[in-house]
Amino acid sequence: MTERIGVLGGGSWGTALAVLLANKGLEVEMWVRNKSQVDEMNETRVNNKYLPNAKLPVNLIINDDLEKTIHKKDVILLSVPTHGVRETLLNAKSIIDKKQIIVNVAKGIENDTLMRISEIVKEILPNNKYAMLSGPSHAEEVALDIPTTIVSASLDKEVAEYIQELFITPSFRVYTNPDIIGVELGGALKNIIALGAGISDGLNYGDNTKAALMTRGIIEIARLGTALGANANTFTGLSGIGDLIVTCTSMHSRNRRCGILLGQGLTLDESVKEIGMVVEGVKTTKSAFKISEKLGVEMPITDEIYNVLYNNANVKDSVNKLMGRDKKHEMEDVARNFNYNW
Template sequence: MNRNVAVIGAGSMGVAMAILLSKNGNNVAVWSPMNDEISMLKANREHVTRLPGAKIPDSVEFTSDIEIAAKDSEVVVLAVPSQTTRQNCRALSKLISADTIVVTCSKGIEDSSCKLLSEIMQEELPNNSIAVLSGPSHAEEIARDIPTTVVAASDKIQVAQFLQDLFMTPNFRVYTNTDVVGVELGGALKNIIALCAGISDGLGYGDNTKAALMTRGIAEISRLGVAMGGNADTFSGLTGVGDLIVTCTSMHSRNRRAGILIGQGKSVQQALEEVNMVVEGVATTKPAYELAKKLEVSMPITNEAYSILYEGKNPRFAVGDLMTRDKKTEMQ
């Protein structure tokens, strides 16, 4: 059955979701607040700067009027920078019905409140069913129909199963999970580790270093996740280890690309300007650092990332401090 779907955000993930959902037989409307972006999408039927070469089906509609996009929507897909989640949900609260399912593809933690995006969505849309779609899923590959697996997470299993049916194709496999906290934290926190993996690459370190960062990174992600109520098993799955692997190793990853530039000596601001896309790991590091302190969870890699990004610490000194910490057993 065809569904009316509004995609909020016309960046790389928003366009990739629109292509996928349209090819799956749904009626898709995409919103962007930028008139020039909408004009470009209408004229070219592709996002020439974010997803060049990925053709958008003619049936996908584009608008800079969020009311038009949201009208009669049965599902809203949020594909916006994580720090804009609250304002976009607030705008949608006046436009969608209580029956509309709202699912976010964004990965982050709100800087000002240290809240998960699902918590923000529930606060701003208390009458709606809320879900998260996450996993190792670069938009560039989704748009090219390259085999991809993700997780639809909701505390209501029937909502997760509905989204599984909505998104699933022969090349886009969707699993379900009710551990929203675990799924969301895995997706958000791996961006910090990917940023650090990029810094390691920029410093000229090797595969050994990156393997250590990824392995110890998932350990501290899991520690914070469990402390916040997530299921430990979730972090060994697609939205934990899976998302960490793809983001730390691929040049599609804007977090890794920004990290490489920082490791090469660029300032954080210079790196962000050169990547010229939202680098979620930078914004997520601060609330993750604060949550770890509040919950008394050991997150040494995150602590050093915070020192590099917000206190100007030399990345080589950060690596040195990580390597010369007190001796421990591996499972400590």
Template sequence: MKSSISVIGAGSWGTALAVALSKKGHDVKLWMRNEEQFLQMKKARENIKYLPGVILPNNIELFQDICGAVKDADIILLAVSSQAVRKVISNFKDVANEKQIIVNVAKGLENTTLLRISEVVKEELPKNAFAVLSGPSHAEEVCRDMPTTLVVASSEKTVAEYIQDVFISPKLRVYTNPDVIGVELGGSLKNVIALGAGISDGLGFGDNAKAALMTRGITEISRLGQVMGAELNTFAGLTGIGDLIVTCTSMHSRNRRCGIQIGQGKKLEDAVNSIGMVVEGVVTTAVAYKLSKEYNIEMPITTEIYNILYNDSDVREAVVNLMMRSRTHEIEEVVESKKMQW
């Protein structure tokens, strides 16, 4: 099955997915905003800034004209930062048609509205089908054909299965899930915990501390997710525990690398600038903190990371605050037995 796919955003993840899709024989249009990057990639057929050493196959067509890139595509894949999604859609929605499926791969929440990306897309393109693609997936590995698993969620089963067929390959296994809310929240909120894992590493703490952060972190994620309408089962899957593991433990993770520098004493702005790419967890921490207040949900790890990032709290005091919280029991549901219905 051959499809025409417009990939909006030529960062590391957008480029990696464009390469993976082109290897399956799809016609891929890759759009980027930056003219210098466009000229460099057109000349070298390589994304030197984000994925050096990965050559773009010939069936990837490069675009700077966003309307030209999305026109007549079967799928529009949004691979820009979460905060840029609304603006990017506004630049092409006049030429989009209702039959095009919108697939989001950004892992974040809109800061100004606290909306999930599916909700943003619904406001801007209310008649288009939507799917979110997420899971434990570093661009640096996907573009080099290392085995990776993803999950695609949509409210429409046929849409999820179509996107599954478009992406699945011997090196890229894709599962389906009806829980759009859970998949979006799992992919977004794990970045907050990854910042905390990086801070722990930067402080010189060991595996014990990281294991605790990850375990209690998934509890916080699922706690907020449930009150927002997500299925608890989702957080035990690829976009919950799976993505949390890979983002908290790998040096490919921008959020973890940023956290390490903060733990070592670097200011937030300097740490983010040194990464050279969007660190989604920084904005997501603020959104998650606001959501926890809005829904009256206890999220102590998120709260301490928020205070470190935005209130200049001392990182070591934050650790003491977490360790000396009121005594409580540990047995909490992270998964449940009921089967989700599509």
């Protein structure tokens, strides 16, 4: 392949994917906003701030010139935090050619508009084809060629398969999925549950608690997802259960680590400052809470995490509220549609 890729964003995930593509021999250029970070990365050939365990290949170009990074590229990899997507695209709009494919790897929902990233891209760049990469994939492990599987999602089958071929390597297996809504929501909403899993760990609760959070969490994710038009089957796959498992159980997960600090008694501001990087689940919790209220979708775990983050609720009180809810049928959504004889 001779494709040329422009990577927007120099965080851990953008860096890991830029390294992966450069190691395949592709022409890769990465835009990093901070000039001092660019200079350091070019001098040391390491992204010390976000991904210190990955050596940057010599053919990976790093700069702070947005226009140069985008110019004459076949694919634009969008790897900035969700809250920065709109600003980045607006700044790049006059530079991006309609033939360039936009591939997003950020996981979140915009707070003010409650839009998914594909919707933001469609609004600003209506003529560009779009794909999303998501799944259980920590940048720290991808950078070390540890076997990883993800999903390439697009409404256009040819685009999904093109991105699949572009990114696939012997240690990075890529599947395709047409359900862009489900893949985006699975990647975004699992961060909320990971915050809860971290809070549970911070409170020194056990495996039983975390298993309950994860299992009931995927129910909430699927419930909101299907209400927004996603296919329920997507949430049983890599971008659903797969991403949920890795984010709730790994110390690579910023969301879990932030939750642990909250469970140990730190404030939200203190916890985020301690992590030192964007914790997507914090903003996503606010978006999901607003959407669930708007649609009348029941999401008790999300509600309690929202109360902890934004209403200063005591974490143990929130756990007690969840445990003390009215008795339910486990498959309550399914049970409404079937007449069980028992």
